[in-house]
Structures are given as structure tokens and as C-alpha cells.
Amino acid sequence: MDGGLTSPQEPEVVDLARFLIASGASIEGAGTSTVIISGRKQLHGTEFTIIPDRIEAGTFMVAAAITRSCISMSPVIPHHLTCVINKLSSSGCKITQRGSYLLEVSAISAAGSNLRAFDFKTCPYPGFPTDLQPQFMALLATCNGACIVEESVFEGRMCHVRELQKLGARIGTCGSSAVVWGNGQSALSGSRVVATDLRAGASLVLAGMAAQGMTEIAGAAHIDRGYEKLEVKLRRLGADIRREQQSNEERNQNHSMEHSNEEEGNLLNNEEEGKFLSHKWSSIYPKMNSTNTMPKVVQHGRKLLN
Numbered sequence: 191m192d193g194g195l196t197s198p199q200e201p202e203v204v205d206l207a208r209f210l211i212a213s214g215a216s217i218e219g220a221g222t223s224t225v226i227i228s229g230r231k232q233l234h235g236t237e238f239t240i241i242p243d244r245i246e247a248g249t250f251m252v253a254a255a256i257t258r259s260c261i262s263m264s265p266v267i268p269h270h271l272t273c274v275i276n277k278l279s280s281s282g283c284k285i286t287q288r289g290s291y292l293l294e295v296s297a298i299s300a301a302g303s304n305l306r307a308f309d310f311k312t313c314p315y316p317g318f319p320t321d322l323q324p325q326f327m328a329l330l331a332t333c334n335g336a337c338i339v340e341e342s343v344f345e346g347r348m349c350h351v352r353e354l355q356k357l358g359a360r361i362g363t364c365g366s367s368a369v370v371w372g373n374g375q376s377a378l379s380g381s382r383v384v385a386t387d388l389r390a391g392a393s394l395v396l397a398g399m400a401a402q403g404m405t406e407i408a409g410a411a412h413i414d415r416g417y418e419k420l421e422v423k424l425r426r427l428g429a430d431i432r433r434e435q436q437s438n439e440e441r442n443q444n445h446s447m448e449h450s451n452e453e454e455g456n457l458l459n460n461e462e463e464g465k466f467l468s469h470k471w472s473s474i475y476p477k478m479n480s481t482n483t484m485p486k487v488v489q490h491g492r493k494l495l496n
Contacts, residue, residue: 197219197220197222197223197224197225198314198315199221199222199223199314199315199316200314200315201241201244201267201270201315202241203220203221204220204221205240205241207220207221207225208220208238209236209238209240210233212236212238213233213234213235213236214230214232214233214234214236215227215230215233216228216229216230241267241270242265242266242267242291244266244267244270244271244319245319245321245322245389245416246416246417247263247266247271247293248271248274248319248322248325249322249325249392249396249417250263250295250423251263251271251274251275251278251285251293251295252278252322252325252326252328252329252396253396253399253424253427253429254283254295254296254297255278255281255283255295255297255305255329256297256328256329256332256396256397256399256400257297257399257400257429258297258298258299258305258375259296259297259298259427259428260294260295260296260297260298261294261295261427262288262292262293262294262295263292263293263295264289264291264292264293265291265292266291266292266293267291268287268293271293272316273316273317273318273319274318274319274322277308277310277318277326278295280306280308281305281306281307281308281329281333282297282299282304282305282306283295283296283297283305284296284297304333304334304374304375305329305332305333305334306333306334306335307330307333307334307335307336307337307370307372308330308333308337309337309338309339309340310323310326310337310339310340311339311340311341311342312340312341312342312343313342313343314343320341320343320344320347321389322389323339323341323347323389324347324350324389324390324392324393325389325392325393325396326339327339327350327351327354327359327361327368327370327393328350328354328359328393328394328396328397328400329396330370330372331354331357331358331359331360331361331370331372331373331377331378331397332372332373332374332375332377332378332400333372333374334372334373334374335372336369336370336371336372337369337370337372338367338368338369338370339367339368339369339370340366340367341366341367341368342366345366347366348363348366348368349386349387349390350386350387350389350390350393350394351363351368353383353384353385353386353390353394354383354393354394354397356381356382356383357378357379357380357381357383357394357397357398357401357405358377358378358379358381358401359377359378359397360372360373360377375400376402378397378400378401378402379401379402379403380398380401380402380403380404380405380406381401381405381406382405382406382408383405383406383407383408384407384408384409385407385408385409385410385412385413386409386412387412388412388413388415388416389416390412391407391409391410391412391413392413392416392417392420394407395407395413395420395424395431398431399424399429399431410433421433
């Protein structure tokens with residue numbers, strides 16, 4: 191049976207089509223708005239190398255910017271991140287392609303000037319990715335100037351704003367738009383916050399690295415869904431972050447925080463509830479002594495190594 195369908199043009203969709211074609215599928219138009227699929231009775235095995243995760247790469251690019259550091263990353267496909275590169279460059283970051291798949295991001299200024307705020311609106315690829323909106327909002331809280339962030343892909347993707355506000359970010363929301371009043375590198379201070387979803391959690395990790403003092407982030411299970419050993423990779427870059435154990439008392443406190451969030455319309459998936467209560471990312475309190483504990487993570491605000 192043959193069929194045509196309207197398709198997103200994200201690199202991941204194109205890569206999936208390439209994999210299926212290598213396995214014997216008949217697919218035409220991958221990367222365009224219309225994909226034509228002709229049915230096959232059987233597919234076969236193949237060897238295939240998937241593309242690098244552009245959202246993870248974008249998150250580390252923001253990590254360099256928010257800590258005013260310089261890092262190199264590989265493998266990265268730069269043209270998958272054109273919109274992200276343009277926005278960071280407009281803020282004052284220097285982004286250099288050192289090889290086909292090697293990208294260097296530097297937010298270190300010889301003049302000591304701060305990064306500039308910028309507006310952006312999320313759109314389907316090749317527009318600005320919605321999965322980097324929370325991370326960039328955390329960055330904008332540490333830039334100079336006011337800016338507008340518009341979320342046009344998903345409804346209700348502003349849950350991270352309340353948690354960033356706890357860290358000192360000056361953000362106001364109206365529906366799917368937000369105004370961020372950046373106040374420079376000293377804008378954020380450590381606090382206890384909750385990762386309500388995957389990308390919101392990533393934004394809090396980034397904000398915690400830039401904040402003065404220590405930040406505790408509950409809900410590490412959300413972050414683990416999209417980032418493999420994130421704290422290990424950040425430690426290799428010089429970040430002071432670690433995963434600790436969460437006591438029963440802390441789990442009860444987090445349960446109360448969860449209900450508070452639910453009352454404000456920030457509902458959590460029931461399937462994630464257990465994980466939400468059993469892990470956290472932390473940088474505010476020292477490791478607690480308890481005979482009945484569960485994993486969590488600790489992080490201290492500091493610059494990444496150059």
C-alpha cells in the first residue's frame with residue numbers, strides 16, 4: 191500500500207528515513223513537507239550511524255555561554271544548529287567551526303563586557319527549536335537588557351519560569367510569551383527548585399551553574415530521559431555538580447512541592463511520579479546522613495574550565 195503524508199523536516203526525521211531506507215523501506219521526500227512511503231512486505235538488517243543530538247549540543251553551547259566559558263564539542267553538525275549559532279553570536283559569543291564536526295563556543299570577552307539579550311520565537315525546523323527554549327531563557331536571565339520569548343510550537347511550555355524565578359530570574363509571562371529582564375552574571379542565586387520536565391530540568395542545571403551559591407534541583411529522572419550522564423560530562427568540563435542520595439524526609443518535602451505545583455496547573459505524568467520523587471539535582475545542601483536514602487545530584491555554581 192502506498193501513501194503520502196505531511197512530515198516534519200527535523201534532521202532526526204530525515205535520519206530515521208535514511209535508516210529505514212537502508213533497511214529496505216521505500217521512502218521518498220524525506221526532509222521535505224511531503225513524504226511518500228511505499229509498503230514493503232519485509233525489511234532487512236543494516237549497519238547505521240545516527241546523527242549527533244542537536245539539542246544536547248545546543249544545551250552545552252548554552253552551558254558555555256551562561257558560565258562565560260569556552261568549550262569545544264564533537265561530533266556536532268553545525269548546519270543543524272544554524273538558528274542557535276546565529277542567536278548566540280548576536281549576543282556576543284564567538285563560535286568557531288574547527289573541523290567538519292568540531293565546534294568551539296566561547297563567551298569569554300577580552301573587554302569583560304556582558305552578553306546582550308535577544309528576542310526569539312520557537313518554530314519548526316529550521317526555525318529555533320522549542321526543545322532549547324527553556325535553556326535559552328535561563329541564559330537570557332544573565333544577559334544585559336530585556337527581550338521577548340515566544341513559544342509557538344507547544345502550549346503550556348512555561349513551567350520552568352516559576353522555578354527560574356526562585357533563582358532570581360526576572361521573567362514575566364502572558365500566555366505563550368515571556369519577557370525576560372536580564373541583569374547580568376550576578377542575576378541568579380542558589381535555591382531549591384523542581385525539574386518539572388526534561389528541558390525545564392536542563393535549564394535549571396544551567397542556571398544553577400551560573401548562580402551564586404548552591405542550587406538543589408529535584409526531579410532528576412526527567413533530566414535523565416534526555417541526557418546520558420549529564421553531570422559526568424559537566425564535571426569533565428570543570429563544573430561542580432554531583433548526584434547524591436535523597437532521604438525520606440526530603441522525598442516528603444518534594445511530594446508537598448509537587449502538590450503545590452499541581453495546584454498551579456503544573457501537572458506531572460503519573461508514570462514519572464516515582465522517579466520524580468526518587469532523584470534530584472542538588473547544589474544547595476550538603477549530603478545528608480540517612481540510613482534510608484535514594485539518589486540525588488548536587489551542583490555548585492562556578493565557571494566551566496576553558
